Amino acid sequence: MDVKNTLSRRSFVGGVAAALGYLGLDPASSLARAQAGGGRASLDEYDALAKLANNENNWGPPQSVMDAMNGAWKYANRYGYPDGNIVQAIADHHGVSRDHILLGAGSGEILNVVGTTYLQGGKKVVGVEPSYGSVYSHASRLNAEAVLLPLDADFRQNIPRMIEATKRNYREVGFVYLCNPNNPTGLIVTKAEVDQLLDGIPEDIPVLIDEAYHHYVEDGRYAESIPHVKAGRKVIVARTFSKISALAAMRLGYAVAPPSMIEEMRTYSMGSINALVKWGGAAALRDTAAQTKVREMTRDLRTKYSRELEAYGYEVIPSQTNFFMVAIHRQIQPVIGEFRKHGVLVGRPFPPMLEHMRVSIGTPDEMERFMTAFKQVFPPRTTTVAQG
Ligand SMILES: Cc1ncc(COP(=O)(O)O)c(C=O)c1O
Numbered sequence: 001m002d003v004k005n006t007l008s009r010r011s012f013v014g015g016v017a018a019a020l021g022y023l024g025l026d027p028a029s030s031l032a033r034a035q036a037g038g039g040r041a042s043l044d045e046y047d048a049l050a051k052l053a054n055n056e057n058n059w060g061p062p063q064s065v066m067d068a069m070n071g072a073w074k075y076a077n078r079y080g081y082p083d084g085n086i087v088q089a090i091a092d093h094h095g096v097s098r099d100h101i102l103l104g105a106g107s108g109e110i111l112n113v114v115g116t117t118y119l120q121g122g123k124k125v126v127g128v129e130p131s132y133g134s135v136y137s138h139a140s141r142l143n144a145e146a147v148l149l150p151l152d153a154d155f156r157q158n159i160p161r162m163i164e165a166t167k168r169n170y171r172e173v174g175f176v177y178l179c180n181p182n183n184p185t186g187l188i189v190t191k192a193e194v195d196q197l198l199d200g201i202p203e204d205i206p207v208l209i210d211e212a213y214h215h216y217v218e219d220g221r222y223a224e225s226i227p228h229v230k231a232g233r234k235v236i237v238a239r240t241f242s243k244i245s246a247l248a249a250m251r252l253g254y255a256v257a258p259p260s261m262i263e264e265m266r267t268y269s270m271g272s273i274n275a276l277v278k279w280g281g282a283a284a285l286r287d288t289a290a291q292t293k294v295r296e297m298t299r300d301l302r303t304k305y306s307r308e309l310e311a312y313g314y315e316v317i318p319s320q321t322n323f324f325m326v327a328i329h330r331q332i333q334p335v336i337g338e339f340r341k342h343g344v345l346v347g348r349p350f351p352p353m354l355e356h357m358r359v360s361i362g363t364p365d366e367m368e369r370f371m372t373a374f375k376q377v378f379p380p381r382t383t384t385v386a387q388g
Contacts, residue, residue: 048343049343049344049345050343050344050345050362050365050366050369050370051345051360051362051366052344052345052346052347052359052360052361052362052366052367052370053345053346053347053348053360054248054347054360055183055213055243055321055322055323055347055360056242056243056246056248056360057242057243057244057245057246057248057294057322058360058361058362058363058366059246059294059297059363060246061245061246061247061280061284062245062246062284062287062290064283064284064286064287064290065245065246065247065280065283065284065287065290066280067283068084068279068280068282068283069250069276069277069279069280069283071279072084072275072276072278072279072280073276075275076275076276078275081275083275083278083279084278084279084281084282084283085282086103086273086278086279086281086282087101087103089281089282089285089286090103090254090256090281090285093285094226094256095226095230096226096229096230096256097259099259099262099263100229100256100257100258100259100262101254101255101256101262102254102255102257102262102265102266102269103252103253103254103269103271103273104252104253104254104255104269104270104273105251105252105253105270105272105273106240106242106248106251106252106253107210107212107238107239107240107242107253107254107255108134108253109251109253109269109270110236110238110253110254110255110269111132111134111135111138111208111210111238112134112138112268113255113265113268113269114135114175114206114208114236114238114255114265115135115138115139115142115144115174116138116142116268117264117265117267117268118174118175118206119139119142119144119174119175120142120144120174122143122144122145122172123144123172123173123174123175124139124144124145124146124147124169124172124173124174125139125144125145125146125147125173125174125175125176125177126146126147126149126162126165126166126169126173126175126176126177127146127147127148127149127162127176127177127178127179128148128149128150128151128157128158128162128179128182129148129149129150129151129351129352130151130184130185130350130351130352130353131177131179131182131183131184132179132182132183132210132212133350135177135208135210136148144174145172147165147169147173149161149162149165150352151185155185155187155317155325155353156185156187156189157178157182157187157189157193159189159193159196159197159200160196160200162176162178162197163196163197163200163201166200166201166202166205167200167201167202170202170205173205174206175205175206175207175208175236176197176201176205176206176207176208177208177210178194178197178207178208178209178210179210179212180194180209180210180211180214180222180225181213181214181216181217181222181319181320181321183212183213183321183323184323184325184347184350184353184356184358185317185319185325185353186213186317186318186319186320186321186323186324186325187317187318187319187320188217188219188221188222188320190219190221190222190223191221191222191223192221194209194223194225194228198228198233198235203233203234204234205234206234206235206236206261207233207234207235207236208236208238209225209228209235209236209237209238210238211224211225211237211238211239212238212239212240212242212243213243213320213321213322214239215243215244215291215294215295216243216244216295216298216299216320216321216322217320217321218295218299218320219320222320224237225237226256229256229257229258232258233258234257234258234261235257235258236255236256236257236261236265237255237256237257238253238254238255239253239254239255239256240252240253241253241277241280241281241284243322244291244294244295245280245281245284245290245291246294247277247280247281247284250274250276250277250280251273251274251277252273252277252278252280252281298322298361301361301362301364301367302319302322302324302361304367305324305359305361305367305370305371306318306319306324306326308371309326309371309374312374312375312378312380312381313380313381313382314326314327314328314329314378314381315327317356322360322361323347323358323359323360323361324358324359324361325353325356325357325358325359326356326357326359327355327356328355328356328357328378329355329381330355330378331354331355332349332354332355332356332357333349333354335357335377336348336349338377339370339373339377342369342372342373342376342377343369343373344366344369344370344373346358346359346370347359347360
């Protein structure tokens with residue numbers, strides 16, 4: 001028992017240190033100690049930071065979701081318990097049967113499960129760089145190769161190039177990864193382009209479409225990819241409750257895929273979803289008013305601060321998500337530390353876009369603090385920024 005506790009505490013502290021390093025924080029700082037269970041002042045320090053580094057929803061979960069979660073405490077001591085019918089609720093939401101759904105502890109687990117299922121035996125994943133790198137790091141843990149394609153000059157994903165790379169590696173491709181909208185750029189792949197991709201590659205190659213940020217998209221050329229699952233294509237759509245529903249720390253995501261693929265993947269999933277978040281997730285699906293509010297507040301702040309940055313001379317990639325990238329014309333790594341000194345956490349480096357900074361949309365107060373810090377870290381630029 002003691003050995004187990006020591007080991008698990010060690011790995012917890014290690015995980016926190018790694019996460020803080022990743023946030024641009026010194027793992028030896030009081031904040032790091034606070035995160036590992038230390039003093040109260042340090043927790044206050046954590047609370048005070050403007051957290052614009054991880055594309056979270058800084059407004060927190062809606063009341064309806066918290067009420068549903070609080071109502072589930074009475075099941076905390078159970079193994080078998082009423083679970084809010086979360087799988088059925090998701091299936092109904094998408095108009096598919098339950099056997100199309102696999103729950104994960106966040107969509108991060110789903111991405112890993114897809115990798116473990118389809119990359120074994122020397123298979124490759126095809127995708128762009130930069131994108132949500134966790135897919136590629138999991139591939140490297142499996143000794144699988146990632147065929148990484150550059151973005152176009154306008155930072156969009158190049159679908160013909162993706163088709164070509166997939167066909168060229170055909171027999172070795174385990175799956176194609178399409179993050180839509182893409183993290184870190186915030187740019188969409190249009191419905192026509194998704195169709196083009198699926199029409200252009202052999203039908204037996206699985207395509208993982210990561211729609212973590214789809215709730216934020218307002219561009220009419222975008223479409224969700226669930227219809228491809230319904231049409232029987234080997235498409236896995238990954239979804240999360242971490243973003244629009246603000247449940248990142250509670251860990252709930254899911255895959256929508258043809259039943260035969262769900263069965264293949266289920267072997268590798270942990271199935272460890274807690275009772276509270278199952279009830280919270282079901283409530284979140286029902287509370288569409290809360291989602292609309294978050295989408296609108298996010299869009300308004302994104303527009304406001306993108307315009308301010310551009311007026312200050314810094315180009316912003318026109319995002320459809322709860323984050324944007326700004327061209328900083330300097331290496332990002334030291335800049336992360338400079339913002340940290342102003343109490344603002346900004347996104348990690350996304351090679352090869354090392355002169356861009358990813359900024360998550362926070363509350364109005366956090367965005368104001370970000371803008372103030374930006375003007376202290378960077379001088380105004382006189383270059384004319386192309387509008388559009
Ligand atoms: C594109 C994308 N996919 C998946 C995830 C994983 O999110 P979660 O595991 O919290 O569902 C993230 C998290 O930031 C993301 O940006």
